[in-house]
Amino acid sequence: MENIITQILRFFSKKVLQKYKPEIIAITGSLGKTSAKEAISQMMASKYKIWQTKGNFNNQIGVPFTILGIDKSPKKSILGWINVFIKSSLLILITNKNYPKKIVVEMGADHVGDIEYLVDFINVSIGVLTKIAPVHLEFFKNLDNILKEKTKIFKNIPSDGWAVLNIDDEMLKKYKSNICNCNVMTYGIDVEADVWATDLQIIRKEHFVGTNFKIRYKGNIIPIFLPRALGKTQVYAFLAGACVALIHGMNLVEISILANKYFSPRGRTNLLKAINNANIIDDTYNSSPQAVKMAINLLFEIKEKEIIKGRSIVVLSDMLELGESSIEDHREIGKFIAENSISKIDYLFTTGDLAMHISESAILNGFDKNSLIHFEDKNKLINHLKSIIKDDDLILVKGSRGTKMELVVYEIMADRHLADNLLVSDWKDAL
Numbered sequence: 001m002e003n004i005i006t007q008i009l010r011f012f013s014k015k016v017l018q019k020y021k022p023e024i025i026a027i028t029g030s031l032g033k034t035s036a037k038e039a040i041s042q043m044m045a046s047k048y049k050i051w052q053t054k055g056n057f058n059n060q061i062g063v064p065f066t067i068l069g070i071d072k073s074p075k076k077s078i079l080g081w082i083n084v085f086i087k088s089s090l091l092i093l094i095t096n097k098n099y100p101k102k103i104v105v106e107m108g109a110d111h112v113g114d115i116e117y118l119v120d121f122i123n124v125s126i127g128v129l130t131k132i133a134p135v136h137l138e139f140f141k142n143l144d145n146i147l148k149e150k151t152k153i154f155k156n157i158p159s160d161g162w163a164v165l166n167i168d169d170e171m172l173k174k175y176k177s178n179i180c181n182c183n184v185m186t187y188g189i190d191v192e193a194d195v196w197a198t199d200l201q202i203i204r205k206e207h208f209v210g211t212n213f214k215i216r217y218k219g220n221i222i223p224i225f226l227p228r229a230l231g232k233t234q235v236y237a238f239l240a241g242a243c244v245a246l247i248h249g250m251n252l253v254e255i256s257i258l259a260n261k262y263f264s265p266r267g268r269t270n271l272l273k274a275i276n277n278a279n280i281i282d283d284t285y286n287s288s289p290q291a292v293k294m295a296i297n298l299l300f301e302i303k304e305k306e307i308i309k310g311r312s313i314v315v316l317s318d319m320l321e322l323g324e325s326s327i328e329d330h331r332e333i334g335k336f337i338a339e340n341s342i343s344k345i346d347y348l349f350t351t352g353d354l355a356m357h358i359s360e361s362a363i364l365n366g367f368d369k370n371s372l373i374h375f376e377d378k379n380k381l382i383n384h385l386k387s388i389i390k391d392d393d394l395i396l397v398k399g400s401r402g403t404k405m406e407l408v409v410y411e412i413m414a415d416r417h418l419a420d421n422l423l424v425s426d427w428k429d430a431l
Contacts, residue, residue: 002061009065009068010060012091012092013064016068017122022099022100023103024105024122025105025125025128026105026107026119026127027104027129028115028150029166031290032130032233034056034106034285035236035265036130037052037053039262040104040241040244042241042261043242043258044102046258047250048100048101048102049101050101052103052104053104053106054066054071060117063105063107063118066103069099070087107119109146110136112145119153124154125158125162126164126244127153127154128165128243129153129163129172130236131166131236132147133288133290133291136321137321137322137323141323143171151175154181154182162184163179163184163185164185164187164243166187166239168191185246187239187243188239194218195216195242196215197215197235197238198213199212199213199214200212200213201213202231202305203307209271209307212226215255215256217242217246220252222252222255224238224256225259231269231301233268233269234264238262266285266423267285267406268285269282269283273415274393275389275412276390277391278389278391278392278394279308279392279393280396280409280412281395281396282397282406283396283398284405288319289333296345296396299345299394299396300340303394311394312344312396313345313347314337314396315381315396315397316350316351316398317352317405318330318354319399320401327354327357330361332361334359334361334364337367338361338362338366348373349373349384350372351378351403359372382407395412406427410427410431
């Protein structure tokens with residue numbers, strides 16, 4: 001049945017795209033694609049009417065939903081699917097004057113062939129590739145296969161289209177020379193790029209803690225401050241948005257003004273208030289070895305600069321879909337924490353079968369066992385956190401989507417009545 005629905009959605013999407021001919025801006029990558037999608041959407045929405053991927057609608061069913069203007073999946077509702085097909089038919093039969101000129105879509109790839117399936121009926125004008133990382137190795141087996149699949153987003157881009165690449169990624173840096181069918185724009189932090197961010201700092205400015213940096217482009221330099229957005233992850237996302245904005249004729253001054261209103265996606269290094277006047281880095285949307293290290297380094301930076309002066313508490317759950325290297329990847333995180341956490345992490349709490357290897361490895365590599373607890377039960381973890389949180393503590397919470405660590409954030413956040421606006425969109429599923 002799912003395959004039949006997929007083919008019907010493909011048919012409707014193809015017909016709608018042929019009729020309205022919107023510009024498709026597509027984003028993929030192992031990490032950071034949703035943040036990049038949000039940044040690009042925010043910038044494009046300042047000048048154009050757009051549609052964008054909602055939530056995690058980034059697969060063979062979700063991407064057609066965006067093209068067809070479907071905001072919510074009918075799931076198992078037969079009536080709901082009938083309504084989807086009626087709405088799609090009307091888009092073809094009756095011209096909708098409100099159909100957007102630009103659509104920003106996120107394209108995920110869990111298996112070989114996922115991206116190729118989408119670009120075979122969706123004509124991408126601008127393709128953005130954020131990073132290649134060991135995610136979904138259970139299905140891809142190695143990084144070369146991930147690179148091969150992700151770069152298919154550029155497969156059918158026309159000669160006047162654009163490929164936008166994070167040049168800090170070594171694999172993408174080498175791949176850049178293979179793109180000869182369209183224009184290329186690069187962005188980065190660690191190495192000079194077409195759109196280059198330098199002088200990154202986490203600072204407190206007025207009432208906000210955020211990230212301060214400079215953008216350099218074609219000899220021009222302008223300062224940027226992203227309120228509430230923390231660390232490299234969000235800077236990379238903003239740079240991807242800046243590239244697409246520059247391609248569309250916007251200038252750095254306009255981009256800097258948009259930065260003041262920038263907001264990072266929910267569950268991506270968002271700084272929230274916790275009970276007892278503490279602070280939470282909510283990074284619960286997903287997890288991988290590289291993402292965990294980046295989040296911990298972010299916590300280290302905030303503590304070193306004494307922006308938040310209380311204790312540092314790291315709460316980690318399982319990193320899923322890592323394939324054969326899963327146990328070793330969790331052990332590597334434990335080793336990383338032990339080797340880098342002197343005077344930086346006061347407590348390490350883990351939960352989940354795989355995360356147990358983080359705790360064991362941390363202790364083996366010298367982390368103070370009196371400052372570490374592994375909880376088999378998430379509710380016990382929550383109760384313990386509630387009992388120890390003090391004024392100005394900084395609590396990092398991270399885990400893969402399947403671990404539902406947003407429940408931990410919800411239980412210790414100060415403004416629980418704002419959960420629908422602050423937490424990942426499906427947070428209630430964790431209750």
